Amino acid sequence: MAASTSRSVARRGRARRGRSGEEQSGEEQSGEGLPGERLPGEDEGAGRTSRKKQAEESADPESRARDICLRLLTGAAKTRKQLADALRKREIPDEVADEVLTRLEEVGLIDDAAFAAAWVESRHAVRGLSRRALAQELRTKGVAADLVEQAVAQLDHDDEAEAARVLVERKLRSTRGLDRQVRTRRLVGMLARRGYSEGLAFRVVRAALDEEPSEMSETAWE
Numbered sequence: 001m002a003a004s005t006s007r008s009v010a011r012r013g014r015a016r017r018g019r020s021g022e023e024q025s026g027e028e029q030s031g032e033g034l035p036g037e038r039l040p041g042e043d044e045g046a047g048r049t050s051r052k053k054q055a056e057e058s059a060d061p062e063s064r065a066r067d068i069c070l071r072l073l074t075g076a077a078k079t080r081k082q083l084a085d086a087l088r089k090r091e092i093p094d095e096v097a098d099e100v101l102t103r104l105e106e107v108g109l110i111d112d113a114a115f116a117a118a119w120v121e122s123r124h125a126v127r128g129l130s131r132r133a134l135a136q137e138l139r140t141k142g143v144a145a146d147l148v149e150q151a152v153a154q155l156d157h158d159d160e161a162e163a164a165r166v167l168v169e170r171k172l173r174s175t176r177g178l179d180r181q182v183r184t185r186r187l188v189g190m191l192a193r194r195g196y197s198e199g200l201a202f203r204v205v206r207a208a209l210d211e212e213p214s215e216m217s218e219t220a221w222e
Helices: 002-030 042-058 061-075 080-089 094-106 112-127 131-140 145-152 157-175 180-193 198-211 215-221
Strands: none
Touching: 061 080, 061 094, 080 094, 112 131, 112 145, 131 145, 157 180, 157 198, 180 198
């Protein structure tokens, strides 16, 4: 009787141990560990997340915005709008960009009035652009209307007429041999593309053609 009881107790003990082992095995298969234990790959994932967070926290939009502006200004002067557009493309927050641009204006690194004045002087002298064409270019660069008006006021009617005459003189020889009407149309079109009014263009072209020496006179002079 005692031996039978002992065998029964032993069988129940083995059964309990077997169930316990199955439960433990099930925990391992399900990926559940003991409290405080890290699962395989958990350290690597946590490390990546931590490094990314640190990088985001260390990023300074204000410093980035300032560096971008200074690099652009090193090459050539820029308007405030040009710099603002560049910062927006680089996803600098608008409020940060506005603060940085205002500070650069305060120290004189951004000066739309000076930019406009220099632009008018250079483009009129080199390309012979009219006030209308220059004003359009400045507007596309974001210069305020009052600064545009102030800049193009450097040029008066006589300046425009003289620039138009110079442009026509440069092109006059290349149209020699063509019918006068064709020459007129080409020369007027050239001035129109530079922003000159039709009335001024026709006056300048007619005067240049009327004053042009005839081919016979040139031959006699040679």
